Amino acid sequence: MLRKEALEKGRKFFxxxxxxxxxxxxxxxxxxxxxxxxxxxxxxxxxxxxxLTNSDGLYFESELSPxxxxxxxxxxxxxxxxxxxxxxxxxRCLDFSEVEIYRHFSWLASGKNQAGELRSFFxxxxxxxxxxxxxxxxxxxxxxxxxxxxxxxDLVHFLTARALQIFxxxxxxxxxxxxxxxxxxxxxxxxxxxxxxxxERIRLKLSPHELETKLRMMDVYRSQxxxxxxxxxxxxxxxxxxxxxxxxxxxxxQFLSVEEFGPxxxxxxxxxxxxxxxxxxxxxxxxxxxxxxxxRCLRPLVNxxxx
Numbered sequence: 187m188l189r190k191e192a193l194e195k196g197r198k199f200f201x202x203x204x205x206x207x208x209x210x211x212x213x214x215x216x217x218x219x220x221x222x223x224x225x226x227x228x229x230x231x232x233x234x235x236x237x238l239t240n241s242d243g244l245y246f247e248s249e250l251s252p253x254x255x256x257x258x259x260x261x262x263x264x265x266x267x268x269x270x271x272x273x274x275x276x277x278r279c280l281d282f283s284e285v286e287i288y289r290h291f292s293w294l295a296s297g298k299n300q301a302g303e304l305r306s307f308f309x310x311x312x313x314x315x316x317x318x319x320x321x322x323x324x325x326x327x328x329x330x331x332x333x334x335x336x337x338x339x340d341l342v343h344f345l346t347a348r349a350l351q352i353f354x355x356x357x358x359x360x361x362x363x364x365x366x367x368x369x370x371x372x373x374x375x376x377x378x379x380x381x382x383x384x385x386e387r388i389r390l391k392l393s394p395h396e397l398e399t400k401l402r403m404m405d406v407y408r409s410q411x412x413x414x415x416x417x418x419x420x421x422x423x424x425x426x427x428x429x430x431x432x433x434x435x436x437x438x439x440q441f442l443s444v445e446e447f448g449p450x451x452x453x454x455x456x457x458x459x460x461x462x463x464x465x466x467x468x469x470x471x472x473x474x475x476x477x478x479x480x481x482r483c484l485r486p487l488v489n490x491x492x493x
Contacts, residue, residue, distance in 0.1 A: 192387040193389045193391060195386070195387070195388045195389070196389045196391075203228075206232050206324075206326055207232060207325060208232055208324045209229050209325065209327070210233075210234045210235075210324040210327045210328070210361075211234070211328045211329070212238070212315060212328070212330075212342055213235070213236065213329070213330065214237070214239055214338040214339050214342040215237065215241045215284070216237055216259045216262060216266070216279075216407075217410055218237075218330060218366075219235070219263075219266060219267060220407075221366060221367065221445065222328075222366045222445045222446075223270060223399070223403050224392040224400055224443075224445050225390060225445055226267065226272070227271055227396050227399060228390070230271025230272045233271075234276040234277070234318070234322045235267050235272055235276065235278070237260075237263060237278070238280050238282055238311060238314075238341075239280070239282050239338065240256035240259065240279060240281045240282065240283055241255075241260065242255050242285055244409075245285070252283065258409050259407075262407045262410075266407065269402055270399065278318055280310075280311065280314040280315075282310075284338065287341070290307055291478050291483040294487075295473075295476050295477060295479060295483050296476050297482075300486070301489065308345075311345055312349060315342075315346055315349040316349040316352055319349055319353045319361075320353065323357070325362065326361050326363075326364065327361045328365070328366055329342055329343050329363075329366065330342055330343050330365060330366055330368060331343065331366055331368065331379065332344070332365060332450075333368065333370045333460055334459065334460030334466060335369045335467075335468070336471075337467075337471065337478050337483060337484060339368055340460065340484055341484065341487070344456050344484070344487075344488055347454075347456070348492075362449065364448060364449055365447065365448065365450045366447045367379045367447070370461075371469065372470065377442075377445070377446070379448065385451040386448045387446055387448050388447055390444070391443060392444070392445065397442060397443045400442060456488045456492070457489065460480065464479055464480050464481045467479060467480040468480065
């Protein structure tokens with residue numbers, strides 16, 4: 187019943203979305219568009235895409251320098267969204283280094299610095315998102331879900347939410363605001379909201395052509411093929427067998443052909459952990475041995491940037 191209701195909400199959403207002239211997708215990384223690549227395809231002719239980082243975070247898994255790896259990822263991202271129908275003139279990368287973001291997270295986590303001391307590093311991120319919002323003037327904004335799966339996903343979500351507050355005070359209107367799930371509990375919940383999520387769910391069923399394009403977009407990321415293989419194997423191991431019991435997807439293609447997103451609940455308190463236990467956020471995430479947590483990294487930044 188939930189799936190049918192969510193799909194019906196998807197149908198009604200796209201009826202309303204016909205009235206959009208401009209929409210903005212704000213991502214943390216190049217490849218974050220993949221989980222909802224069908225959504226991006228359907229709105230591609232109206233879409234502007236913003237990436238917060240240069241996606242250099244996994245450079246150490248290659249033989250490239252962070253700068254070289256980031257350049258490769260940015261080129262892959264442009265080819266990917268172009269396949270989805272996005273004009274490359276409507277894309278922008280703010281080019282912040284993942285490596286440096288994580289380094290600053292580690293300084294917060296270790297107590298080396300307080301959030302106020304690092305504000306000058308994070309402030310240009312907020313300014314960049316706000317500047318692009320003011321330039322694009324979208325009717326709707328889509329960003330990563332506030333999910334506790336990846337600290338930079340949560341960071342771009344919070345900064346986008348804060349930028350929208352400032353946008354509303356300056357422009358006098360507020361675009362619709364949606365968030366896009368990626369994963370949480372490592373990747374045990376992938377491309378969907380958690381079963382504990384109480385917000386509205388909107389789903390769409392991809393056409394065969396949309397699914398084919400989505401798979402082609404994945405293939406563009408040659409730098410990420412090892413990660414994608416691991417992800418696909420994990421889906422087969424954890425997510426797909428449950429379909430035999432629940433009536434859900436039985437194959438990887440069936441899973442990828444359904445996408446989920448929803449309006450950002452107005453009740454989110456960004457000072458509170460996305461999960462009831464902090465240890466469930468960013469499981470296993472660290473920078474050079476320093477664990478990254480919500481309580482020590484994201485919450486101080488939320489407090490610093492909240493009026």
